[in-house]
Amino acid sequence: QAVVTQEPSLTVSPGGTVTLTCGSSTGAVTSGHYPYWFQQKPGQAPRTLIYDTSNKHSWTPARFSGSLLGGKAALTLSGAQPEDEADYYCFLSYPGARFVFGTGTKVTVL
Amino acid sequence: EVQLVESGGGLVQPGGSLRLSCADSVFTFSTNNMNWVRQAPGKGLEWLSYINSDSSTIYYAESVKGRFTISRDNAKNSLYLQMNSLRDEDTAVYYCARGHSSSWFAFWGQGTLVTVSS
Numbered sequence A: 001q002a003v004v005t006q007e008p009s010l011t012v013s014p015g016g017t018v019t020l021t022c023g024s025s026t027g028a029v030t031s032g033h034y035p036y037w038f039q040q041k042p043g044q045a046p047r048t049l050i051y052d053t054s055n056k057h058s059w060t061p062a063r064f065s066g067s068l069l070g071g072k073a074a075l076t077l078s079g080a081q082p083e084d085e086a087d088y089y090c091f092l093s094y095p096g097a098r099f100v101f102g103t104g105t106k107v108t109v110l
Numbered sequence B: 001e002v003q004l005v006e007s008g009g010g011l012v013q014p015g016g017s018l019r020l021s022c023a024d025s026v027f028t029f030s031t032n033n034m035n036w037v038r039q040a041p042g043k044g045l046e047w048l049s050y051i052n053s054d055s056s057t058i059y060y061a062e063s064v065k066g067r068f069t070i071s072r073d074n075a076k077n078s079l080y081l082q083m084n085s086l087r088d089e090d091t092a093v094y095y096c097a098r099g100h101s102s103s104w105f106a107f108w109g110q111g112t113l114v115t116v117s118s
Helices: none
Strands: A004-006 A009-012 A017-024 A036-040 A047-051 A064-069 A072-078 A086-094 A098-101 A105-109 B004-007 B010-012 B018-024 B034-039 B045-051 B058-060 B068-073 B078-083 B092-100 B103-108 B112-116
Touching: A004 A086, A009 A017, A017 A086, A017 A105, A036 B103, A047 A064, A047 B103, A072 A086, A086 B045, A098 B045, B004 B092, B018 B034, B018 B092, B018 B112, B034 B068, B034 B078, B034 B103, B045 B068, B045 B078, B058 B068, B078 B092
Parallel strands: A009 A105, B010 B112
Antiparallel strands: A004 A017, A017 A072, A036 A047, A036 A086, A064 A072, A086 A098, A086 A105, B004 B018, B018 B078, B034 B045, B034 B092, B045 B058, B068 B078, B092 B103, B092 B112
16 A cells, blocks of 8 residues: 655744655655645544645635646645644555555644 | 535444335436535545446445445435445445536535444
């Protein structure tokens, strides 16, 4: 089973920019992995921010953007707000109907 | 407002069975794909199963294949997860998620807790 790796934790200053990454044990992440990004706050269900690498839902704040960066999927938060403090998970699709969530990144806004 | 409500969670002994339900409030349920995802206490998200709109395509994670069965009743706007041969490690909050357009996980329920313990 593929392992999808994220930074365990990241800290960003209010108003600052931070980039989370999502790597695959099988090699470079591409658009063919259809990367997703989710935000989860304590005690809440996940919320989907990004799908298919860079597509946003209507509720996704403009300060979040998705991309591919250096062989990984990336979620960039520009202009961090206190309410962005949360856990973030990526999700990748693999051939043979294999689907894997990333290990998660805890983002602190401080 | 889109609303997904899971039910059916609870305490079950190892080796037991449980059936989870997910009721969808929108009339377009029958046109959307659905997923089950779980989260063990203090742990990350784990994808479990996918079913497309007409139940013709179903996928399972290896960890639950042969033990869990996903199904849906479009006339009742409901998704199900039949869980058999439950193990301690199946203890988790179970979420259903509904797709929209090309997004598999547009909307999420609030989850239902399943505890497997003797």
